[in-house]
Each structure stands twice: as structure tokens, then as C-alpha cells.
Amino acid sequence: MNGFGWVYFITAFASMVVINGIITFMLTPGHWIEDHQFWSAIINPTYLPSLLFRFCMSLALAGIYALITASVQRDAALKTRIVRWGTLWTVPSLLLLPLCARWYIHAIPPEQWASTRGAMPTGTHFATLACILLAVTLILAVLASLWPARLHLAFSLIVAVIAFGAMDSFEFVRESVRKPYVIENYLYANSLYAASMPGDGGFTVDNVNSAGVLATARWIEDRSAGKGNPGRDRPRSLSRGV
Numbered sequence: 013m014n015g016f017g018w019v020y021f022i023t024a025f026a027s028m029v030v031i032n033g034i035i036t037f038m039l040t041p042g043h044w045i046e047d048h049q050f051w052s053a054i055i056n057p058t059y060l061p062s063l064l065f066r067f068c069m070s071l072a073l074a075g076i077y078a079l080i081t082a083s084v085q086r087d088a089a090l091k092t093r094i095v096r097w098g099t100l101w102t103v104p105s106l107l108l109l110p111l112c113a114r115w116y117i118h119a120i121p122p123e124q125w126a127s128t129r130g131a132m133p134t135g136t137h138f139a140t141l142a143c144i145l146l147a148v149t150l151i152l153a154v155l156a157s158l159w160p161a162r163l164h165l166a167f168s169l170i171v172a173v174i175a176f177g178a179m180d181s182f183e184f185v186r187e188s189v190r191k192p193y194v195i196e197n198y199l200y201a202n203s204l205y206a207a208s209m210p211g212d213g214g215f216t217v218d219n220v221n222s223a224g225v226l227a228t229a230r231w232i233e234d235r236s237a238g239k240g241n242p243g244r245d246r247p248r249s250l251s252r253g254v
Contacts, residue, residue, distance in 0.1 A: 075102030095160035
């Protein structure tokens with residue numbers, strides 16, 4: 013790998029390290045809710061398992077990209093060498109992913125993971141889909157390594173599409189487990205705070221339940237709007253499922 017390759021690898025990995033801290037914090041803020049410290053937010057319960065999972069997935073995708081590159085080579089010896097080199101990155105990484113996923117799931121609080129198995133278990137369906145797609149990707153990568161000289165562009169593109177589908181399914185699971193929060197047990201997706209705290213502007217679950225949205229939402233300019241509406245003064249109780 014030349015100097016430009018190392019620069020790209022280091023900067024890309026650093027980007028993943030930072031972004032992974034942000035998205036895992038949103039799912040499992042950990043002790044940050046109590047102390048609001050930077051490192052409590054970044055080094056949260058799902059940070060390390062998610063980072064390892066994403067790193068393995070990135071290595072697998074890099075190997076699959078090598079397969080695409082190899083598939084258009086006319087030199088059979090060169091094609092064989094690139095395919096085998098690419099599968100050396102792809103196959104071991106895919107074999108490690110189930111262990112990373114298991115660690116990741118165990119780091120998520122049980123009540124959060126159980127929420128995907130309710131009336132709309134979308135997260136569970138996509139988790140199953142991710143497992144199936146990763147298994148298919150692994151099988152196809154092994155097949156490519158067995159007959160490297162016969163690798164065609166169409167085959168390598170199919171492997172890439174299936175691998176990206178597995179990654180997308182994982183991201184969907186992560187998002188569905190976190191919902192309806194932006195920050196788990198702290199802030200809802202509509203900027204509603206789960207509990208009263210400094211700087212909440214009064215837009216909290218308790219205030220909405222007692223006074224209604226018109227009286228508490230910070231984005232409402234005319235709080236007299238809706239007078240005469242029979243349902244205006246009868247706010248409904250909010251809960252996680254709403």
C-alpha cells in the first residue's frame with residue numbers, strides 16, 4: 013500500500029471512530045444521562061462492539077471491492093491472485109461478524125431489544141434478513157475463491173449488492189431499536205424530553221400530559237390557537253410506544 017492508501021485508511025478509520033461514538037451514544041447513552049461528561053457519552057456500552065462490527069464489515073467490503081476489480085482483469089494469473097487476496101479479507105471478516113453482533117446485542121439493554129418484538133417487530137425481521145444476507149455473501153465469496161479465474165463482473169456485483177443489503181439491514185435494526193428516541197430515555201424524536209431537566213424549555217412528558225402540547229411546545233408561537241376544540245384541553249398520556 014502506497015502513502016496515499018495509508019492516508020485514506022487512517023482518515024477513513026478515524027471518521028468511523030468518531031461517527032460510531034455519536035450513533036452508539038444515541039442508542040445507549042450510558043452514564044452520560046447522569047454526569048453529562050464527554051467520555052461517558054463516547055465510550056458508551058455499545059461503542060466497542062459496534063466499532064468492531066463496522067470494522068469487520070468494512071474489511072469484508074474492501075475485499076469484495078477487490079473482487080469487482082479482479083473480475084475485469086484479462087490476465088488469468090493476475091485475476092486469480094487478486095481474487096484470492098480479496099477473499100482473504102472478506103471471508104475471515106464475515107466469520108467474525110456473528111461474534112461481533114452477539115456482543116453488540118448483549119450490550120443493548122434487554123428492554124430496548126425486546127421493543128423490536130412487539131406489535132411491529134420490524135427490527136427483528138431486519139436482523140434475520142441481515143443474517144441471511146451475510147451467510148449468502150460468505151458462501152459466494154468462498155465460491156469465488158474456489159474458481160478465481162472464472163469470476164465475472166456480474167457475479168462480483170451480485171456479491172457487493174448482497175453485502176450492502178446486509179449492512180443496510182443492520183443499520184435499520186439499529187435505528188428501529190432506538191426509536192422513538194433520538195437519545196435513549198432522554199430525548200424523543202420530536203424534541204420532547206423524557207423528564208424535566210435544566211434547559212428543557214418546559215417541553216417534557218409530564219408537562220405535556222398535564223398542560224398539553226400547545227401550552228408547552230417551544231415551536232408554537234400562538235398558544236391561543238385551537239381554542240374551542242373539544243380535544244384541546246384533554247391531553248393524552250404519553251408513553252414510549254406513542
